[in-house]
Amino acid sequence: MSQIASNIAEKASFQAFFNCYLKEVDAGDWSPASRWQMSVGRLGDVAKDKWIVEISLPHLAGKLAVNVEYRSLVGNHRFGKVLIQVDKFSWKVVSETHALQQLIEGIFHAKSAAFECKQELMLRVIESQRLMTQYIEERRGDPSLSKPNFIDAEQSLLFGHWQHPTPKSRQGMLEYHHAFYAPETKGRFPLHYFSIDHALIKQRSAIPLTAEEVITESLPAAADKPETHIVVPMHPLQAQWLLHQNDIRELIKAGDIKDLGSYGPEFTATSSVRSLYHPNLDWMYKFSLPVKITNSLRVNKRHELDAGVVMATLYRKTGFSERHACFKVITDPAYITVDLPGQEESGFEVIIRENPFPEGNDQDVVTIAALTQSPMPGESSMLYDVISKLANRNEADYLRIAIKWFAKYWECAIEPMIALYDEHGIALEAHQQNSVIEMKEGLPSVYYFRDNQGFYLSKAYRGYLETMEPDSVTVDSLYFDDDVICDRFAYYLFINHLFSVIGRMGADGLVEERILISFVQQRLYALRNNLSGAGKLFVERLLSESAIPVKANLLTRVHDVDELLADNEQAIYCTISNPLVMTCLEEPMEVSYASA
Template sequence: MGPSARAIAEQATFHAFLYCYLREVDPGQWTDLDNWSTDPSGDYQGPEVCVLRLDLQRARLAIDTHYRSQAGRHRFGKVRVWHAGQHSWSGIEPIQAVYMLIRELYGLTGGMVPELRKSRELELLCRLAESYQVTAHYVAARRGDTRLGSDRFIDTEQSLLFGHSGHPTPKSRQGLPQWQHSVYAPELAGNFRLDYFSVHRSLVEQGSAAALSAEDMISEALSQGRGPVHPAPGRVLIPVHPLQAQWLMTQPSVRSAITRGLIQPLGDLGPVFTATSSVRTVYSDQCDWMFKFSIPVKITNSLRINKYRELRAGMVMAGLTEKTGFNDSYPHFRIISDPAWLTVRLPGSEESGFEVIIRDNPFCQGRDSGIFSIAAITQDPVCGQPSRLRAVIEGLALNEGRSLAAVSQDWFRQYLACAIEPALRLYDDHGVALEAHQQNSLLDLSAGYPRRYFYRDNQGYYLSESKREYLTDLEPGVASTPELFYRDAMIRDRFCYYLIVNQLFSVIARFGQDELVAEQTLLDQVRHRLGLLLPSLNGPAVPLVQMVLRDRRLPYKGNLLTRVHDVDELNADLEMAVYTSISNPLTGCPAKPEKVRHHAVA
């Protein structure tokens, strides 16, 4: 039978939270099992034990460590606890250990009045419990589902049952009732039609960097459904996510416009869509575009809304990336553009809730095989299956008659060539940095080895202030999006976290956990490739690569600390999250226990 869905979810919840705690709060005290004599009665199986001191509770936790990762993604077993006065260790459920860590964390956090601290602690506990429960629900529903082994784009998108590996509440979905998960949650692979509104043209704003206008793209998408739908003269059809449509119908400004005949709800129309891994971006294999909507749901840290400023930014970046010619120079590296947008302008706020971003869909039927997000490749094994990365490497090794280690090194070399090096070149040559974390990064593995990289996310661009004049000459539209420009020092921190720490190190850790090749071998390979790349750089990527190769610590986005302070980063100034730092495995710096340091980097 194996463990229950609840037990699997509990272990996943524990791993996610502990990963964050060790990175952001306390790296722990590590002891070889052979030298661990404090608890001789414990049933420890791993080679090491990680001990966390909870001084405020006069307690300690000892965590059986089955695999210790240089890149930071360890694999843990059972947990035991010691309380002052007991003079012995005892077993504890993983979720109870998490609750103890949360209590310790809020006890260490200064600068909050007691009532605010309690309120934020309650918020984190609620999100943690919800994420745990939702994960159990998803695992129970998808056990035995053969689509978990499919390589179709939408199947791999919907296979992320455990979610963000570096987030303490990866499946928190506040605002999405349980009965709606089966339709709108990607993990349950539901299908639905979009809701449409007929809106008087005087209220509609739109833009497009493509040959078709935004409203013509909508019309083409609608034609794939149950028959053509044509708007009345002087009106524009606006698609909305069904969850957002329910919210819109409660808004006074929308209800007033409906009463005046300026907005008319049409209900669900057109082809069937399904959610991608972000929940709010939807996909149909029959449609040339995906649609990214606002939805009234808090996912991980943030309420997911399209900001008005982001609409034009996506369109401008579609034009800019085209004009750089980068895709021609690096055909194996592609930025998926968001070339068009629509919204309805209503009095009272900058965003009405109708904001929709139209994204190119390179993965229509017939072109959707072998496409994986790096989050899907590196996710822990699901329901007794090997990880997706291990399955790919084993298949290649069997076909080629070579060792897993040899194939792994070749696979990793090609991954660096199509995903990491071009991203650094784009920043160095053109001053464009990408929020290239695991979920925003896709690989074409249709041939087994990485042959092409895709980046997605109109919210994830950083333009170098030092390249402002060059970029404005290249694409005058960037003058209307000054919020995209950042100082290079700030870009270095963010880009280093997203590209190197979040994406690259997660791939290295997966290879190590799966016992395909030693992490040290891949870290050496990264040092060698970046060392060869550095002399050919002459722009803003130079200090970034130097930092990665030489600094003992690297910037790290603290999702746990962001959650502790209840920061909605998408609505904060400059989308500011809490940043800290971690030891750099490329310099061999050993992790040392440090006190909690909460600081924000804009």
């Protein structure tokens, strides 16, 4: 690997980890860099017009000092040099990797029982940084990284989730797998097929076609089968896992399952790794994978399959997108799997997803994660490029165009989601990777939400939703109390999603974050007057509560929690100060951003 790629990945890995640390573990002591340099008698290592944040390292009886090149009101700080205290009057510059190791040691200090968790976290951090280096080395300079079309944007996330300590952790993928199956490498590969006795098959569909018919029509390779069998496609990694399971091997020996191997059209991975895309097909396929991606082993749970079908029907019946033409939900209207005795999931679970972006309809369609991702050194972000082209085309200043873009995005994405919750009691787990925006002449025109795991139905609306779609009450995992929904909705829609746009525009110098936060406040106050249901409670909490819940990805990793296996798929949460209720949006001298 080149030193350039390694340095870029090291810096990006530290930035992701340390932003999580400040939110979840220790907010640190903030002071202007010039004042800090005078207090420690050290000059030249940090920019005088920036900030320094100090973190105590109890295991060293010293401190870590990090130069903050950009201080964000929404928590997406950008960091420079890192120093560690050698003694009372002496500091030395250290690498970001060394700083990461010391932060991890500090987290687990005096917790000998947590040794295995510490090793697990350290391994994931190392693996994530190594893979990031590998992806950067392969893709650096690739012009498709900045192309605003669907699959190029999906495969451009070289840095990954900006609020995750191990954004590229993928335990379970071998070295040679990445060239084929990682979205960042743009690999293409055929699916693996099994011919399965129809008596073992369980399938369900919310559309006129059955899951079997969708597969047969979209994958001609699946049409050639005995009358008593159904062909089921599988991700090659999952297929290899299945072929090593004793119960599957017995069924193969008995002739109930036949291994047909890999063939047919080649797919490529979207940003989730396990949802696969083909430019000439009307459907995408989402598979289980024997891989831990960020926090969890990625398994299609049985209740999620049913939830996807139920929500496809329920959402259609709301008629919401007919009334809000700029807002769409990409549904998962069908699934197919194998039923095995005594098993909730067999491993054959296949989710069938709509593909609104086949070739010809895939231009100017970008996931928000790609749009707001930090740029490579010396380059600009995708969002900056969009604003820049729009401003130059209209001979307008960047500030005015950026605010116009943000306002249009609010109208396409944020306001409709709050209205959906208010009118129908349906909240969406709309994090930045689940959010796709279509742009027309550079401005947001249609927002798309995707993810059958990402629906929350209000228990207060249960009777109303049952009347609309009786099957909605058969999936208990969809229903939550409004207090829980408000917490999760606040994190996903604002902290994870909208604040990534605000932070990106601020860091890019397009609009000061305080201006955009003020814009959001004003829109929420205006919106509150038109709401009458759960959305009103949600907005009132956003505007009044001093703390806002945040998914604690670092603490989830510290305790080695697989959130998909936890009760209610609940990760660890902490709280941060709510920027939306700050009475003064001027830059404070010292702000506590987190309490965990």
